[in-house]
Amino acid sequence: MTERRGVDARWWRATGLAAAAALLLQGRPAAAADPADPKPVTAKSTVADKGGAPPPAEPLISANAPPFSEGIFPCSGCHDPKDPPNTRRRELSFHDEQQSVLSHGEGRWCLDCHDARNRDELHLTSGELVPFTESYRLCGQCHGAKYRDWKVGVHGKRVGQWNGAKTYFLCVNCHNPHTPRFKGVKEVVVDGRTVVTPTLTLIHPMPRPRRPEENHP
Amino acid sequence: MSHPQLPVVEPEAEAGHDPGRRALLQATAAGAAIASLSACGVDVEAFFRKHFRELSPEELKRTIAKIEADEKQRFGKAVHVGTQGPMPGVFFGYGLDLSRCIGCRRCVYACVKENNQSRADPQIQWIRVLQMDKEHGVDLSHAEIYYEPETVPQPDKFYFPVQCQQCRDPPCVKTCPTQATWKEPDGIVVIDYDWCIGCRCCMAACPYGARHFNLATPTLPAEELNPEQHYLGNRPRPKGVVEKCTFCIQRTRQGRYTACVEVCPVGARKFGNLLDPESEIRKVMETKRVFVFKEELATHPQFYYFYAT
């Protein structure tokens, strides 16, 4: 806990704000993120199964913001890159709320996806680093069919222009990566911006319509 | 803004009109009735307003100005009533993923708000979400519209939202005695609220319960009025006429998604141009099992239900 308190709160808040603000603008690529950010989170990205230069035919994707909980990102705020990572599988005393709900295939654990050396990124099975804003590439490694559907708009959600720029929701806007079975989503305000985040419980329906006999002159 | 009249007139709609004779008749009728009507406080301009497709560009401009002024007076805020016509090369298609819908009714209320539907007495909702039993499949005799469980989805249920299916062969258009409703080239079935006589033939003819009647003057709180409107879409309706889903004509003709697509929390709703092979609706049709509702009636909807899984 002392570690967390040591983080310069203003620094990550500013970063997160800038990134989220940019990401949420419909169909608009992220403006330059906070220059203070050593590795700006970019919302403008290209679909690519593998790293490197993407094929030019692939459409541009403007992705929604990853639904971090307040104050959690960047991870390096707590996980000092200079500290040697402990890669041993164990019961965590912090992040236990994630570990306790972890239900994503057999025998999986944090560092299968989170990178031990660069905590602000994820990694593919190949070891290639992937930013949180492109987590779909990580998901797509196993969920190939869903990934294909998502890229063409059949799976998941997009908002904006049907004939132009649109913002894609990331897999993790609707599926909690630690327990991915869909329950529901809600909008939450994180760092002053609204993001869509999965819920761990089912949601309430809106009110039923009036019955015909309930409409009166 | 392209003028709406140019591409939308069906050949048969034009047949049999004699503009000169009609103008004379109209002038005569106008002269006879105008005095008595204005004496009774009736809106004379609205009474003599022509069919949307017969308005000249000049008349259209005047009519829009009048409608906007009336709305400003009624709601106390400025509105914009557009008349944007269909885009060339566009034929809209809509997909609804039944394996995703959780029956939360977010779409219903987003639609109500976007499209200025009457909130109560009568309450009008263009989207009706049916709860059905997994045990029975799509079976209307086991459909429930008034479900209100604590949470959705219920384990043994699935949800089947219904709205205007924008049929290619719309029975409502066929049955309308005044041509007050017609199908636009981009596939949207629209209504001229100033031409509808409220006979409700179209409601009897519609197999989808998609048409709704303004039993009274709609209740529409001024602060909730959506000021961005379309003549054939979400402008406030008068008492005694029929209304229906227009695929959010005021949004989609400007390239935007419909309100229901944007609000759906599970991404069950897909929208796009059926003529564009890269559109998401085409991808749905090519890669998923798709069906249309009441296919046996040969209405040929532009609204497709599918199961992504």
Place this chain on the structure above:
Amino acid sequence: MTGILEFLKGCGRQVTTGNRTYFAWLAALGTLIAIGVVAFVHQARVGLIATNMRDQVSWAFYIGNFTFLVGVAAAAVLLVIPAYIYHWGPIKEVVLLGELLAISALAMCLLFIMADMGRPDRLLHMMPGIGTPNWPRSLLTWDALVLNVYLALNLVVVVYILFQAYNGREARKAILVPLVLLSIPVSISTHTVTAFLYNGMAARPFWNASILAPRFLASAFCSGPAVMIVLFQILRKTARIPIQDEAIWKVAELMSYAMFINLFLLGAEVFKEFYSATQDTMHSQYLWFGLRHHAALVPYAWASLAASTIAFLLFLVPKTRQNWITLNLGCLLIWAGVYIEKGMGLVIPGMTPDTLGEIYEYRPTITEWAIALGVFGVGFLIFTILVKISVPILVGTFKTSGAPAAH
């Protein structure tokens, strides 16, 4: 010009003279009309929310009454056929009374349509020249066309007969017979087109049955003549029109055949519905047995069937159809039976359950009843006035002063 003035004065005299019963009758009708007007003003002010029609059941009591009355209008004139075939003496009188009834029924039809419209102020949008009628695709434009042609035809025949009689001349067969013969197919078309209005809606399986138009005609052949039988009895007592018993009995006999066909067609329909027992059967299920604990129409459906069956038997057996009490009872039963069958029994189950399977149990509001009473009041008033003017002309007591002596 003075002739017309004299005629109008004469008409005024006819209408304003009568016995106590006549004025009591007028007062009763006036009350009904006043009630209807008040109710209509209320409905026009608040909108159709004053009715119990909703999106689920969007046509109801008004349209049901309209449908029934189209049948009455159509069948009244069809009595001309037996009048010709059986050489009834007072054929002119039969024709005239039939046409007067048709005119009154059509007036009621139009009033019910007006009451049902959301925007009666825009009625002219349907009219050629002024509006944009969706003809020939929309059945309602066809219905408006045939009803108006039929109304015009009836008016022409009535005016011609009366004009000739008023001037002390016999109506010329060369003019009258073609017009009357023409009105027969037109009267059949009015009812067929009205049936098609429902019949053509694939969304409503209860109506989308090809048997509907034949059923409409068969039941119209019952309800129209039932009115005429009662009328004949009243008029031959009060107005000295010589209508023989045999003619009335013959009408009753023909009605029993029509009722047999009506019941047979109904049976064929019921068999098809319940034996095939598809999803579409739920409408018939709702009508006859109730559906999911909703059974508002069930007692009416069976009452209608019972009334029609009893009337059929009363008219079939010579002894009961020649007995004035059972004959008139039969007429009453036919009216009740057909009124339910063609009115609410047709419109409501067609829309219940609605196209998404929802059941809304419609019952008319006080406003709907009041407007319907008002419309019937207007219809009866029109008929009363027309008869009050026509019968004296026919029997020669009301004629032009310059007419040649009655033959």
